Amino acid sequence: MNIASTEVVIVGAGFSGLAAARILKQSHIAFEILEARDRLGGRVYTKKFDQGYYLDFGGQWIGPTQDRMYALCEEYGVSFYETYNQGKNILDLKGKIKTYSGVIPKLDLFSLLNLDWVIRKLERLAKKIPMNSPWTHPKAQKWDHMTLEDFLKSECKTNSSYAVLRAGCETIFACDPEELSFLHALFYIKSGTSLDCLINIKNGAQQHRIQGGMQLLAEKISEGFQEDIHFNSPVKQILTRENGYTVFTSEREIICKQVIIAIPPPLLKEIGFQPALPQTKTGLLENYPMGQVAKCFLIYEKPFWRTQGFSGQSVSDENTPYQTLFDCSPSDGSKGILMGFSIGSRARNLFKLPKEEREKTMRKVANRYFGPMADDYLNYEDFFMTDETWSQGCYAALMQPKAWTSFQDAYRNSVGNIHFAGTEAATRWHGYIEGAVLAGEAAAEKVLQNLDS
Structure with missing residues (x-):
């Protein structure tokens, strides 16, 4: 040896x-x-393809207050660009599709008020968590013996506000809410600046992508x-x-x-x-x-949804395998790339299917959202970090x-x-x-x- x-x-x-x-x-x-x-x-895993595009199968975004990442980009001459964030977003709830602008989906008035109230309560509680020692908070025992699901069930007063918040939390934390300590959820929010920062593209954790992956x-x-x-x-x-x-x-x-x-x-x-x-x-x-996150991609000649006035972003309840969709096209729009996040139990169920069935599933969802043009794609790719031996999942334990x-x-x-x-x-x-x-x-x-x- x-x-x-x-x-x-x-x-x-x-x-x-x-x-x-x-x-x-x-x-x-x-x-x-x-x-x-x-x-x-x-x-972090960027895979390049012979057709002239690349996909970020792992971590891909940076945003405000991530000062070390921006400093490293500057030091090493690596450029970044803004995540596409223009046009209508899609809410897919109870099998019905609605469009909306901004961060908060269109819901009935009571659900909308409840959604805002729960988000503000999460923000308020998270602000008081000692970032270096969450266990020292006066309510640490209570909150650490709860799950995030316990909190959502107790605070969400309508099925609609619960479904939207659950999908958002799954995307942020990379798991089903019943799998996570509520104290950890509050710590995670405080650690990432704020809930607003974690869920947003503009002025948020998804604001920029690295040129070239x-x-x-x-x-x-x-x-x-x-x-x-x-x-x-x-x-x-x-x-x-x-x-x-x-x-x-x-x-x-x-x-x-x-x-x-x-x-x-x-x-x-x-x-x-x-x-x-x-x-x-x-x-x-x-x-x-580890958290469990799959990324599923449909690759097109161009991001056609933009010309239809769509951002490429969606939020869905369990009607689909994807909590959220994003436009992950390159900065010059030389290809159109839709990326679906499938997280927690949705990912586990999706990846029980063979790849050809996973491809059909995403094509059908894209067709529902963007019409028959979504059927005319170049390629489908997906990646489940849980299946990689030396990662076993992401974003974190x-x-x-x-x-x-x-x-x-x-x-x-x-x-x-x-x-x-x-x-x-x-x-x-x-x-x-x-x-x-x-x-x-x-x-x-x-x-x-x-x-x-």
């Missing part, structure tokens, strides 16, 4: 691992990145240390030694003084730690599942009921000189690429502090 040594081993070449590596490189600290996949980006930025960041990245190298074991660690892959042993782990939390269970990680961390990992009050900040705490990154270790923009970058940079700063001490 090949034996090597370095100062730091970084496990994972997603944005968090790359952000950590960038700081170590600038500080002249030797490191190696071990990546299980054959590509960069982690839960999000993975391009990851590739630019890595250019200064490509020789230090080892692909197809899943970590099997991390052994604590007297003066550091030995990290094992199937083909190599790397001796190092510090480790940064920047992978989806469920994958930590695939690594044999000697000695074992503390029970506070392993206890959380026993029930820390989900804090289940009782998790915050039982385990607090156990995940992001270092164990000796093993430091934990990934978006799950972020307090700001938790669940987003911005959070992954911030957590990676924080882990790198811990490494530097240890070297100075």
